[in-house]
Amino acid sequence: MAQRLREALATGGPEAVGIYHGGQLTLEEYYAIHKLAKGVLGTPNIDANTRLCMASTVSGYIRSFGVDAPPGCYEDLDVSSLVFIFGANPAEMHPQLWQRILRNRKLNGAKIVVADPRLTLPARVADLHLRLRCGSNIPLLYGLINILIKEDMLDRDFIRRATTGFEELARAAAAYPPERVAGLTGVPAADIVAAARLFGQSPSAVTVFCQGVNQSSQAVDTVTLINSLHLITGKIGRPGSAPFSLTGQASALSMREIGGGGSLPGFRNPENPEHRRQVANYWGIPEDRLPRRVNDINRMLELIAAGRLKVLWVIGTNPAVSLPDQGFSRRQLEKVFLIVQDVFYPMETAAFADIFLPAAGWGEKDGIITNSERRLNLVRRAVNPPGEARDDLTIISQVARYLGAGELFAWPGPAAAFEELRELTRHRPNDLTGVDYTLLERQRGVQWPCPSGSRETPRLYTTGVFPTRPEEAQGYGEFNHPEGRAHLWAVPYTPPPEVPDGEFPFWLNTGRIIEHYHTRTKTKRIPELQALVPGAYVEINPQDAARLKVAEGEVVRVVSRRGWVEVPARLTDVVAPGEVFVPFHFGDLDPNERGRQQAANHLTGRYVDPLSGQPLAKAGACRIERLNSL
Incomplete structure (x- = not known):
């Protein structure tokens, strides 16, 4: 493996x-991976599958607040008025948090508002459901901001002392009165006004968002x-008030805090000369090796092609699968020399592997994972990994040794790796030195942050000061401010790049x-879960099914401009007329599942957000074909 890496670098x-x-993975393993990629290999080609789930939140937090630091905490769900x-669908994706939300409603009378194209369980029990069309998040949010400004439900003192860009935001929102927003989103104007008033008049509010935002x-x-909803109303930095993004993986925030794909450890800006110097000196490497x-x-994938x-x-x-x-993606996996390092075998990507490295899984290693509220949790080994499997930290360190950089990874264990990372966070927004x-x-x-000599920090930005100063922020841009103010962005609305038409008349979600x-590497190995949902399906509204003469359980072909799947139909009002939904978990390369073309990502396109690079998975176009009519 090391020989292959050396040959590729040489040529x-x-x-x-x-x-x-x-x-x-663990925080320590992420640190080792990124130290190897950026500090030893010097490659710009380093990324994580959080590109598919959290990249847009990362960019959005940085553009508003200066760094990718979630402002709130889980307790906000217990105490918020709204x-x-x-x-997001926390009832299915984050069920423990959903129970906390319901408990808050029962004990404190909290209101629940849901914005979602689908009639999910949270939407069914909400005080107000804003059933917007796919791809219309921007006009809906502008409509809410329009009402907040028009009816003066603002914290003008906070706007004045803690933000920039309000006048530009107000001008942009003025173009989205409720009647126009209703036409763009399908949400009744009265509901838009009601939602804005609930938000503006509530003493506190927490906005929970997930893939319906990030993949939109x-x-x-x-x-x-x-x-901006929270900034203009002052609903941030205090109990029950925060914009709160829910991560989709247990350790996704761990990956982000060591620098993710594009930053350096300690939320450092890779284009800031002083930040680059600090990391290079600490690692003992030439500064120009670090990718900008x-x-x-x-x-x-394009470079492979x-x-x-x-x-x-x-x-x-x-x-x-993902x-x-x-x-297109599988053609590139077939073309490149592929090294796969994973706990699970067989799994779909292993079908393309030239080398497979068995890795230790959860419960077979020590380390730290960081959850959505910035909480570091220590996980301990319960059993030894089977056979020749090794933890990822050991594998990375051994590869580094074969590449001649073993001294940079000479940790006796994960605790030592954490101690090294910890020092790189000193005086940074995610200070771990305590x-x-x-x-x-x-x-x-x-x-x-929990600096040396201090306590942990449940909520950020309690003083109304944000890490947007150029010397502190995670990047350079219009959001930088010498006094540490948050930035209110006025953004143009652009319809999705692909919308239904005569050939592909349905919205694909x-x-x-x-x-x-996720891709069932775990859950398909649990017989009880696999028996509940053994394969993919497509949700179709009964009105559309009647028009197409599709029966419940009938296998249909879902076709997009990229490909097709054949899956049974589920007739349900969870999806609105003109929209369909396909769960993405299922692949079709597992030896036990060959011959079933059911992977939803045969249908999705390579459209990405221009700022985050995150693929769009919530608004495509497709058609439904009956197999007996083909």
């Missing part, structure tokens, strides 16, 4: 190798407008269901 330079990893669920059209712009910009997985990326190392993720436009394994075990988790987790 094609750092751009000839790439690493693509998952969001369920829980605004925007593009104009996803980053949507995140910034959600942030990185290529996400979408760009890596062009013959420039020769070796791709996939760690703890399953792109042969990447969009599977026809944390060690003993504290984590004693307190059963700590929320960062893809997503998750409660019975399965």
Whole structure:
């Protein structure tokens, strides 16, 4: 393996190798991966599957607040007067949090507002359901901001002292009165006004959002407008008030806090000379080895297609199911020299592997994972990994040794790796210098920042000061401000790049269901869960089914401009007329499932958010064909 990496570097330079990893490793393993990629290989080709779920939140938080730091905490769901669920389904995706929301309603009378095209369980029990069309997040949010400004439900003192850009935002929102927004979204104007008043008049409000935002059209712009809802009303930095993005993987925030794909550890800006110098000196490497910009997985696939990326190392993720436009993606996995490092075998991506490295899983290693509320949790090994499987930290360190960089990874264990990372966060927004394994075990988790000599921080931005100063922020841009103010963005609305037409008359929405987790590497191995939902399906509204003469359970072909799947129909009012939904969990390369073309990502396209590079999975176009009519 190391020989292949050396050969690729010798013939094609750092751009000839790439690493693509998952969001369920430990903080220490992420640190090692990114130190190897950026500090040893010097490659710009480093990304994670959080590109598919959290990249737009990352960019949105940075553009509003300066760094990718979730402002709130889970306790906000317990005490908030209003829980605004925007593009999320916590009843199925985060059921523990959903129970906390329901308990808050029962004990405190909290109101629930849901914005979602589908009639999910939260939508059914909500005080108000804003059933917007696919791809219309931006006009809906502008409509809410329009009413908040028009009826002066604002915290003008907070706007004045803590933000910039309000006049531009107000001018943009003025073009979206409720009547116009109703036409763009399908939500009645009266409901838009009612939702804005609930938000503006509630003493506190938390907005919970997930993939209905992150995988939507104009996803980053949507995140910034959600942030702006809270900024213009002052509903941030205090109990029960925050824009709160829910991560889709247990350790996704761990990956983000070590720098993710595009940043450096400690939320450092890779284009800031001082930030680059700090990391290079600490690692003992030449500063010019650190990439200034990185290529996400979408760009890596293009580099493979062009013959420039020769070796791709996939760690703890399953792109042969999860990447969009599977026809294109699988061709690149077939073309590149592929190293797969994972707990599970067989799994779909392993079908393309030239080398497979068995890795230890959860419960077979020690380390830290960080959840959605910035809480570091220590996980301990319960059993030894089977056979020759090794934890990812050990594998990365051994590869580094074979590449001649072993001294940079000479940790006796994960605790030592964490101690090294911890020092890189000193005086940074995610300062971990007050944390060690003993504290984590004693307190059963700590929320960062937790500087040396201080306590954990449940909520950020309590003083109304934000890390937007150029020397502090995670990037450069219009959001930088010398006094540390948050930025209110005025963004244009652009319809989705693909909309229904005569050939493809239905909106295509893809997503998750409660019975399965991501690409089922775990859940398809649990007989009880697999028996509940053994395969993919398509949700069709009964009105559309009657027009198409499709019966419940009938296998139909769902066709898009990229490909097709054949799955049984489920007739349900969960989807609105003119919209269909296909769960994305299912692949068709597992030896036990061959011959069933059911992967939803045969249908999705390679459209991405221009600011985050996150693929669009919530607004495509498709048609339904009856097999007996083909």
